[in-house]
Amino acid sequence: MRVKINVTGIVQGVGFRPFVYRMAVKNELAGYVRNRGDAGVEILLEGDTQNIKNFMGDLTEKKPPLAQIDSVKSVELSGNNQYETFTIYKSSNEAEQSGSIIPPDIAICNECLAELRDPKNPRYEYFFITCTNCGPRFTIIEHLPYDRENTTMREFPLCRFCQKEYSDPANRRFHAQTIACPPCGPKAYLTTKTGEPVNAKDPVREAGKLLSEGNVLAIKGYGGFHIASSVLLEPPMQRLRATKHRREKPFAIMSKSIVTAKSFAEVTSKEQELLSSPARPIVLLNKNGNYNLSPLVAPNLHNVGVMLPYTGLHYMLFDQVDDPAFVMTSANPPNQPIVKDNDDALKTLGGTVDYFLFHNRNIAHRCDDSVMRVHGDRQVFLRRSRGYAPAPIRLKSKSKRCVVGLGGELNNTACVLLDDKAFISQHIGDVENVETRAFLQEATNHLHSLTNCHSEMVVCDLHPKFTTTALAKEMAETDGSPLLQVQHHHAHAAALMAEHNLEEAVTIVCDGYGYGTDGGAWGGEVLFCTPESTDFMRLGHLEPQPLLGGDVASRSPLRVAAGMLANSGISIEAWLKENQGHLPFGETEARLILNQLGKGVGTIETTSCGRVLDAVSAVLGVCFERSYEGEPAMKLESAALNGKDVLKLNPLLHDDMLHTSIMLRAIFENKQKFSKADLAYSAHSYLARGLAALATDSAQEMGVKDVGFSGGAACNQILAELMRKAVEDAGLRFWVHEAVPAGDGGVSFGQAVVGGFSKF
Ligand SMILES: [Zn+2]
Numbered sequence: 001m002r003v004k005i006n007v008t009g010i011v012q013g014v015g016f017r018p019f020v021y022r023m024a025v026k027n028e029l030a031g032y033v034r035n036r037g038d039a040g041v042e043i044l045l046e047g048d049t050q051n052i053k054n055f056m057g058d059l060t061e062k063k064p065p066l067a068q069i070d071s072v073k074s075v076e077l078s079g080n081n082q083y084e085t086f087t088i089y090k091s092s093n094e095a096e097q098s099g100s101i102i103p104p105d106i107a108i109c110n111e112c113l114a115e116l117r118d119p120k121n122p123r124y125e126y127f128f129i130t131c132t133n134c135g136p137r138f139t140i141i142e143h144l145p146y147d148r149e150n151t152t153m154r155e156f157p158l159c160r161f162c163q164k165e166y167s168d169p170a171n172r173r174f175h176a177q178t179i180a181c182p183p184c185g186p187k188a189y190l191t192t193k194t195g196e197p198v199n200a201k202d203p204v205r206e207a208g209k210l211l212s213e214g215n216v217l218a219i220k221g222y223g224g225f226h227i228a229s230s231v232l233l234e235p236p237m238q239r240l241r242a243t244k245h246r247r248e249k250p251f252a253i254m255s256k257s258i259v260t261a262k263s264f265a266e267v268t269s270k271e272q273e274l275l276s277s278p279a280r281p282i283v284l285l286n287k288n289g290n291y292n293l294s295p296l297v298a299p300n301l302h303n304v305g306v307m308l309p310y311t312g313l314h315y316m317l318f319d320q321v322d323d324p325a326f327v328m329t330s331a332n333p334p335n336q337p338i339v340k341d342n343d344d345a346l347k348t349l350g351g352t353v354d355y356f357l358f359h360n361r362n363i364a365h366r367c368d369d370s371v372m373r374v375h376g377d378r379q380v381f382l383r384r385s386r387g388y389a390p391a392p393i394r395l396k397s398k399s400k401r402c403v404v405g406l407g408g409e410l411n412n413t414a415c416v417l418l419d420d421k422a423f424i425s426q427h428i429g430d431v432e433n434v435e436t437r438a439f440l441q442e443a444t445n446h447l448h449s450l451t452n453c454h455s456e457m458v459v460c461d462l463h464p465k466f467t468t469t470a471l472a473k474e475m476a477e478t479d480g481s482p483l484l485q486v487q488h489h490h491a492h493a494a495a496l497m498a499e500h501n502l503e504e505a506v507t508i509v510c511d512g513y514g515y516g517t518d519g520g521a522w523g524g525e526v527l528f529c530t531p532e533s534t535d536f537m538r539l540g541h542l543e544p545q546p547l548l549g550g551d552v553a554s555r556s557p558l559r560v561a562a563g564m565l566a567n568s569g570i571s572i573e574a575w576l577k578e579n580q581g582h583l584p585f586g587e588t589e590a591r592l593i594l595n596q597l598g599k600g601v602g603t604i605e606t607t608s609c610g611r612v613l614d615a616v617s618a619v620l621g622v623c624f625e626r627s628y629e630g631e632p633a634m635k636l637e638s639a640a641l642n643g644k645d646v647l648k649l650n651p652l653l654h655d656d657m658l659h660t661s662i663m664l665r666a667i668f669e670n671k672q673k674f675s676k677a678d679l680a681y682s683a684h685s686y687l688a689r690g691l692a693a694l695a696t697d698s699a700q701e702m703g704v705k706d707v708g709f710s711g712g713a714a715c716n717q718i719l720a721e722l723m724r725k726a727v728e729d730a731g732l733r734f735w736v737h738e739a740v741p742a743g744d745g746g747v748s749f750g751q752a753v754v755g756g757f758s759k760f
């Protein structure tokens, strides 16, 4: 019998061909296997019918851990057998079909880790030890098919030892494109901040010692540079905060092991599973009672972002020190993408660090670490990047057209939707300047090239002034393809619905800001959407509140609080005077605010949920100034952690609007009576119950069974869980994001599905 099989999915770069070879040999079959670029893997089998049947069983049951099979198509061929043995053929460059994919970067596997520690192994202490089951992929691939010459490993010709393993079908590194060893692979070296070589026999462990002693280092990894420092000593972190202009923003840390992580944080089994998964994301862990790291790591938050080492190099950093963890924050100059090239690092990071730990392999595509948290036993993406991108999100049905979504402005990603696969890019960042715009463009081009598809439609935000809107218009014009602008919160809702294959849903979308269809500043919305329509119904929203000073107010929770309190009829003069020290321009600014309030002119309004949380944060004295995105709301959640609903306010709804002034007023008036924790919790409770009531009332009226929660505020565990309870108590199903970020990292995906599935 002769059969030709085509397998698509994540079948390149995951040891799939060697696996096919072993299964063919095991089942006494002849023929070949070859990569077909974007078209997946082609297998030709000759032999006994039963053996072929067994092979087909092995193909799906015994596949390599990282392989993901989307489809297996086989056709029987006529003619006589032509092969005597089974062979792995070199790649062909054919690319007839589209949509096959390359895997994300994968953390060092246990077998490689054991070899790293084995003095008898030729790769003993080799910092970039990898095999077919682990190592970089996305960050080194320039184009498909995934062969060494198409990656940045091409500059490291194999030595005889590696070549032998590479060609040995019985070896774990058979056809491992990242195979390398100390004589032939990438090298690590240490330099001063100006690039002068530092003579160190063991540069990686020397770097670990330098960190432990209080130096700040830039360390080159898979997808870019990290800035690293001690988590125990204050001076290096103070220096880092000053030079990075990050007064309060939490730093992610890399913990030596899961055991050391448990010494300072609570780790649930779900969190442990995520931390040690091949993707190795940063996971936000609650600090425990023995938390002894510097308060400068994650100031005034109840949690800390922790990841485990994911390369041999990371493990070796901890070898000769007692530090439980190191700060490992993405090295990016303000508002710029993570630094990936050695020259650029010297230029842009030299002023921040004392030393560089370089290696000499180029990074083809930068990729920040992913960030997650766990609600109960549900994973929540705060950032979906290394370890996940560009693996596609699988949809239940096929898109009408190939579409690209360019996202919004902050925490952006791009998304290419092709058939039933949505390829979301790595984290791009805030697209506000030429550098991030160029990165977005480059990432979008790369997605197009990896998927071998050219978008028939460009989708972007409704905001007329976003950089991404301008870029989308340019792209559409160049390609002569239609441009679709999707309202920000509609995109959030569409993303959630596509993730769960919902045909209709009422979705609560809460975040900081999105441009509304009326040009207003939206952010606490209840929407009804269906996949067919490019339009949606706005069923309800939060009470519009004044933003005194517009954009300035979004950085100043005190201003938002002042506007809201005045709105609720409270005389705020004394309170503002008391707190004027927290305003950047003190008394003058306080007077200006009062003056503006009296006149009510030049004030824009917002329905933003984020701003309401900001105001509560300021009234409770939790946070007066927003130095990073989401800061007041995150700190408010931390403050509410052990609180209870002491106010038990009935949500005040009318005209499809949830009043928020009365809630803030109640908090203000009860400041002396209850604890911060209880009042912070009460605010969460009011908003969650109120928004849930708006949504469930409408859903029941319309006969809709599904209610969703999306937007950046859906990362807030207290809001999400209180809302779930209220919705489920009303007999409806409650949905949250699991595969894409609830925040703006999921907007490009939402845009793409609106473009791809709607009747346009
Ligand atoms: Zn490995």
Ligand SMILES: [Zn+2]
Binding pocket: 158, 159, 160, 161, 162, 163, 180, 181, 182, 183, 184, 185
């Ligand atoms: Zn070698």
Ligand SMILES: [Zn+2]
Binding pocket: 488, 492, 511, 512, 513, 514, 711, 712, 743, 744
């Ligand atoms: Zn948003």
